Amino acid sequence: MTATLTHLTVPARRDRDPVDVPAAERAAHDLLDALGVDLTDESVRDTPRRIARMYDELLTPRPFNPTTFPNDGDYDELVVATGIPFHSLCEHHLLPFVGVAHVGYLPGERIIGLSKLARVVDLFARNVQVQERLTTQVAGWLDDHLQPKGVGVVLEAEHLCMSLRGVQKPGARTVTSALHGLVRDDPRTRQEFLALSGRGRDRAAATCWS
Numbered sequence: 658m659t660a661t662l663t664h665l666t667v668p669a670r671r672d673r674d675p676v677d678v679p680a681a682e683r684a685a686h687d688l689l690d691a692l693g694v695d696l697t698d699e700s701v702r703d704t705p706r707r708i709a710r711m712y713d714e715l716l717t718p719r720p721f722n723p724t725t726f727p728n729d730g731d732y733d734e735l736v737v738a739t740g741i742p743f744h745s746l747c748e749h750h751l752l753p754f755v756g757v758a759h760v761g762y763l764p765g766e767r768i769i770g771l772s773k774l775a776r777v778v779d780l781f782a783r784n785v786q787v788q789e790r791l792t793t794q795v796a797g798w799l800d801d802h803l804q805p806k807g808v809g810v811v812l813e814a815e816h817l818c819m820s821l822r823g824v825q826k827p828g829a830r831t832v833t834s835a836l837h838g839l840v841r842d843d844p845r846t847r848q849e850f851l852a853l854s855g856r857g858r859d860r861a862a863a864t865c866w867s
C-alpha cells in the first residue's frame with residue numbers, strides 16, 4: 658500500500674465511534690433552524706429527532722459473526738456473490754450513494770458463508786464513505802480474514818450528489834474495483850471474475866490496484 662492510497666484505508670469516522678444521538682439531534686435542530694425551517698410547526702417538531710435516529714441507523718453496521726470454515730473439499734474455483742445491494746453516505750455531501758456490489762474470492766485454506774460476503778459490504782458501507790475506500794476496505798477485509806488466493810470486488814453505484822446537484826447527471830453510475838492476488842494476476846481468473854460480475858473485458862472503469 659503506497660502512501661498515496663492511505664486515505665482509502667483509514668476509516669472516515671474516528672474509530673467508528675457510536676453516533677452521539679442527542680448531540681446529532683441538537684445539531685439537526687440548529688441546521689434546520691439555519692435553513693429557515695419553522696420548528697414550532699407541529700409536523701416538523703420531531704424532525705431533528707428523526708434525523709438523528711436516521712443517521713444513527715445509516716452509520717451503524719449490524720453486528721455479525723465472521724466465522725470461517727476449513728476448505729475441506731479443496732474447492733479451488735472462484736466464489737462470487739453478485740448484485741449485493743448496498744447504500745452508503747458520501748462523506749463530501751452526506752447524500753446517499755446506492756448500488757450493487759459483486760464480491761468474490763479464490764479460496765485458500767478457509768471459506769466463509771456466502772451471506773457473510775454481503776455482511777462485509779454492509780460493515781463498511783454504513784459509514785461516511787467514498788466509493789473507492791469502500792471497495793478497498795471490503796477487499797482488504799477478505800484478505801485479512803480468509804487469506805485467499807485472490808479477491809475481487811466491483812462496486813457500481815449512483816451518487817445522489819452527482820444526480821441532484823453539481824453536474825446533475827441522474828442515472829450515471831460510478832464503477833470501482835479492487836482485484837488482489839490471482840484475481841488480479843492470472844488472466845483466466847481475472848476474466849472469469851469480471852465476467853461473473855458483469856463487467857466483462859476492460860469495463861472496470863476506476864480500479865484500485867492494491
Ligand code: ZN
Binds near residue numbers: 752819
Ligand atoms: Zn458527494
